Amino acid sequence: MAETDRPAADETTELPEGTDEVPGALPDELPLLALKNVVVFPRLVLPIHVGREKSIAAVDEVFAGRRLIGLVTQRDENVEEPTKDDLAQIGTISLILRVLKLPEGGARVLIQGLSRFRIDAIVRQDPFFVARITPLPEKAEDSLQAQALIRTINSQFKQYVNLGKNLPTEVIVAASNVKEAGMLADLVASHIAIDIEQRQQILETVDQIKRLELVSRILGKEIQLLNMSNKIQNQVQEEVGKSQREYFLREQMKAIQKELGEVDEKQQEKAQYEQKIEAAKMPQEAKEKALEEVKRLERMHPESAESAVVRTYLDILCALPWSVESVDEIDIAKAERILNEDHYGLERVKQRLLEFLGVLKIKKTLKGPILCFVGPPGVGKTSLGRSIARALGRKFTRLSLGGVRDEAEIRGFRRTYVGALPGRIIQSIKTVGTRNPVFMLDEIDKLGADFRGDPSAALLEALDPEQNFTFSDHYLEAPFDLSKVLFIATANMLDTIPPALLDRMEVLTLPGYTELEKVKIARKFLVPRQRENHGLKATQVKFDDGAIKRIILYYTREAGLRNLEREIASICRKAALAIAKGDAKAVPVRESDVEKFLGVRRFDFDEERRRDEVGVVTGLAWTPVGGDTLIIEASFMNGKGGLILTGQLGDVMQESCKAAMTYARSNAKKLGIDDELFQNKDIHIHFPAGATPKDGPSAGVTIATAIVSLLTNMPVSSKLAMTGEITLKGRVLPIGGLKEKLLAAKRMHIHTVIAPMANKKDMVEVPDEIKRDLDVKYVNTIDEVLGLALVNHKGNGPQTVVGAARHRKVAKKAKAKGK
Secondary structure (H helix, E strand, O other): OEOOOOOOOOOEEEOOOOOOOOOOOOOOEEEEEEEOOOOOOOOOEEEEEEOOHHHHHHHHHHHHOOOEEEEEEEOOOOOOOOOHHHEOOEEEEEEEEEEEEOOOOOEEEEEEEEEEEEEEEEEEOOOOOEEEEEEEOOOOOOOHHHHHHHHHHHHHHHHHHHOOOOOOHHHHHHHHHOOOHHHHHHHHHHHOOOOHHHHHHHHHOOOHHHHHHHHHHHHHHHHHHHHHHHHHHHHHHHHHHHHHHHHHHHHHHHHHHHHHOOOOHHHHHHHHHHHHHHHHOOOHHHHHHHHHHHHHHHHOOOOOHHHHHHHHHHHHHHHOOOOOOOOOOOOHHHHHHHHHHHOOOOHHHHHHHHHHHHHHHHHOOOOOOEEEEEOOOOOOHHHHHHHHHHHHOOOEEEEEOOOOOOOHHHHOOOOOOOOOOOOHHHHHHHHHOOOOOEEEEEOHHHOOOEOOEOHHHHHHHHOOOOOHHHEEOOOOOOEEOOOOOEEEEEEOOOOOOOHHHHOOOEEEEOOOOOHHHHHHHHHHHHHHHHHHHOOOOOOOEEEOHHHHHHHHHHHOOOOOOHHHHHHHHHHHHHHHHHHHHOOOOOEEEOHHHHHHHHOOOOOOHHHHOOOOEOOEEEEEEEEOOEEEEEEEEEEEEEOOOOEEEEOOEOHHHHHHHHHHHHHHHHOHHHHOOOOHHHHHEEEEEEOOOOOOOEOOOOOHHHHHHHHHHHHHOOOEOOOEEEOOEEOOOOEEEOOOOHHHHHHHHHHOOOOEEEEEHHHHHHHHHOOHHHHHHOEEEEEOEHHHHHHHHEOOOOOOOHHHHHHHHHHHHHHHHHHHHHO
16 A cells, blocks of 8 residues: 655665656556555656565566556455456556665555556466556647636645645645646645545546546535535534533632632532432432433533423422321221211211221221212212311322313323423322322313323323332323322212223212201201301301201202202301391291292292193103102104104113003003004103203103003002113113112102112112102012002002003993993
């Protein structure tokens, strides 16, 4: 490879004086010297290193004679023993000026290029290459195009050198003095930093104009690269210089602060965060994450936006109660007393919580159960959670899930988002300050899902005791233990809760209150609370039990207590006004005074006590706000046997109507129904309160009774109500919500209820007060229902219906004969 010649103490062989000129004409045959990674241009002098035996033999023989040798470049520099196919076809005839033998072997040869040549054939390969050649001498090129290209290349070459290439000034001067086009191209090509393929391409371009154009294009590209490189280098140097300057100034500031006894704010902040992290007693994974963020913060500029994000993250991590717990007060008697003080009834719920306390007292550590309180509004589901926390001695936090549709509300936002925060579960834990609070998830049945994800799916991990000890919040990026949290969910209905989420919870049903329970709750809780809210003393406003009962019967119709408390608050306001005006010192509230305070009755049970009518039946229904009565009416009209349904009915209830109609038609003969009625009459079934959607199968027996009553012209007793699903064969199937339905019947002053026999076992959960006041008839078939519901006959079963129908038919014929 080419090297720079340098003096050496070894023996040097030089040319004899006066032999600087080329010895004679250029020959037709010439020894060849293969070069690695070197291209020699004509009229240029440079040293080359010779190491291979063939090359040394060729140099020795040539130097002893005319000193002319052909220099060609290898196509592949990695080939140690090149053949003729490995040599370029265009090379340079060169004159050996000096040979320097090296002690370690090989030689350094100073050569001067003379002219291009083309290899026509290889004459000999040993001991070195000898080739037949054709010299390619150049003629002077003095066209205007050549002159223009010479000026362009001189200008480009100066720009190239000025952009940072450390070339001797003599090179620039020599280039500017060259007037020959080909020589200038070769001179410039030999001094610019290009690869060996481009150099060989320039050597092989014999045409001088084309060679100048090629060198100009290469120079232009190199100048662009140098400009870009210098620009990048300057930017880097500016950044490095700025960073070095800032570092130097900070070090100076540290030294000055140290002399003055002041503390570096960044070091102080780092130390504070490290102390907070240690004090938080985080798990190892969270601790490593926090310390990593502290290191990042130390490297950041204090005023950068990213540093504020990291500080917020560290503050939240350190504020979480990783190891802070409330000490459970496991006093079962005290807990039972607190639950009884705060809530009347709800024995099943209280018993379940006392069982939890009993197990906790024995085992000491227990994964928190996931309870779900289901019941109508106003029965005390949310307030029961506060009482549980007070009984356990734990802190209480509440999260309302109504209308939540973004999964990130539960799992948090990733820190890549602007203004990211943890999910609401982690935020509530941080706010309450302990890792084992009583956590109320209110209105879990009101969760929704949209394009932002499904929050109920995000709750699956939080509400699973087998998974929530490593609850993953997207913001924290570290697991948090929720296994010691006592989660309590509330819902009005179970239908809208996803099955996978419902499976993780223990459901406890809170039914509506009876009339007697409402009176006791109002006297014990509601009246004292409203007196206190209105600044009244017990001696200033007194409610009689009769007055409370009258408010319950005629001014509220609900499963819970919210409307009752509103009416009591309304009376307290009027009493406070009278006392404030000086009209009275005390205001007694007696049964006869209720209408004076609250106005005309909102509900009147006398209107509900209808007479026995044909085709009118009272049913019982379950709603998310408790049980209710449902009046079903059936009527005839001339038609073609059609069935008309009105009252905003759901698909299931419409199917129940069709099933009841099918039962009546298929049993028409047994029931004594004239077949012509199905051909000449349309039956219209209506459910009053048409603005309220209705659905469910439990009105099946009620619809069937109304249809049979209409077709047989036999009235239905208005003193009873019924519920049950019907099949096409007349069997009565069980229904849900029996307790709520019986409560509704009692509120409506109905004393007899027909229910499926399969629901008899559910009477265990019904209060004794309801059992005493209601006569529940259990049935297996619709025939038994008809025997109990249709009036003006004796005995049970459809035979009575058939008998009545036949009696009417005989009487009609006798009347016709008499005429």
